[in-house]
Amino acid sequence: MRVPIHKQGYYLIAAIQAALTDADLLQLQDDLSGKVGQYRSKGAIVDVTALDVMDSFAVRTLRSIAHMLRLRGAETVIVGIQPEVAFAMVQLGLTLEDVATALDLEEGLAYLEDKTKGGA
Amino acid sequence: MDNGIRVTIRSDMDIVTAREQGRALAEKIGFSQVERTVIATAISEIARNIVEHAQEGEVLLDHCQHGAKRGIQITARDKGPGIPDVARAMQDEYSTGKGLGLGLPGSKRLMDEFEIQSEKGQGTTVTMRKWMPL
Numbered sequence A: 001m002r003v004p005i006h007k008q009g010y011y012l013i014a015a016i017q018a019a020l021t022d023a024d025l026l027q028l029q030d031d032l033s034g035k036v037g038q039y040r041s042k043g044a045i046v047d048v049t050a051l052d053v054m055d056s057f058a059v060r061t062l063r064s065i066a067h068m069l070r071l072r073g074a075e076t077v078i079v080g081i082q083p084e085v086a087f088a089m090v091q092l093g094l095t096l097e098d099v100a101t102a103l104d105l106e107e108g109l110a111y112l113e114d115k116t117k118g119g120a
Numbered sequence B: 001m002d003n004g005i006r007v008t009i010r011s012d013m014d015i016v017t018a019r020e021q022g023r024a025l026a027e028k029i030g031f032s033q034v035e036r037t038v039i040a041t042a043i044s045e046i047a048r049n050i051v052e053h054a055q056e057g058e059v060l061l062d063h064c065q066h067g068a069k070r071g072i073q074i075t076a077r078d079k080g081p082g083i084p085d086v087a088r089a090m091q092d093e094y095s096t097g098k099g100l101g102l103g104l105p106g107s108k109r110l111m112d113e114f115e116i117q118s119e120k121g122q123g124t125t126v127t128m129r130k131w132m133p134l
């Protein structure tokens, strides 16, 4: 299922709705990269609240989304990692490395505002 | 494997099916929300290994019992190229592909029991179990 991406001011919000296949995740990467250019966005929030599993492929793709968007001049923040998903990630040995995370959409937006000074 | 579930693994969509079926079975057995997520994550990793390293295979999901212990058993098997050096493949961050190299060692950490049988040219079978807390 393709992840809907909304534009909110200088930012993009990708709200994952259901379990994603590997192809869906790669599609999200392409879509975000394209939309950052199209809207000259300064930041992107990827909301993973609906993801009930984050395995090594998901983590690798989220890392690469953040790195790629940074090269396109935008900050990325991952929001909504569920407690049990975080627990499994730690056991598996997965880290998001230098990718920013926040508890929810509101905190994610606050992080981006702070990082990008309101997009100015 | 009398009442087990069999999921054929050929594509990334089958990985999602396998972990969803595993989560549902784990719930039926009575595992907690956290344990179901742990089980689904391990299934995702070993099913992905089939797609990435062996092209096709299958995942078998079933109840298991040992004395008073009850749990879930997951078997992933393929007739792919096999793993020439299993000890090495079980090390963190060892990957022959573009992966993070955490699938095998990480799944072992997630589950209570983990066995891997593999021979070069013969394929690979991973068997994992998780027990319900008594």
Ligand SMILES: Nc1ncnc2c1ncn2[C@@H]1O[C@H](COP(=O)(O)OP(=O)(O)O)[C@@H](O)[C@H]1O
Pocket: A056, B045, B049, B050, B052, B053, B054, B078, B080, B081, B082, B083, B089, B090, B094, B095, B096, B097, B098, B099, B100, B101, B102, B103, B104, B105, B124
């Ligand atoms: N089913 C399999 N068939 C063949 N080789 C495999 C299989 N599963 C794992 N491997 C080998 O073991 C290595 C480690 O696996 P894993 O820990 O899952 O890391 P990754 O998949 O990220 O490379 C793989 O890179 C691959 O060489």
Ligand SMILES: [Mg+2]
Pocket: B045, B048, B049, B099, B101, B102, B103, B104
């Ligand atoms: Mg793997």
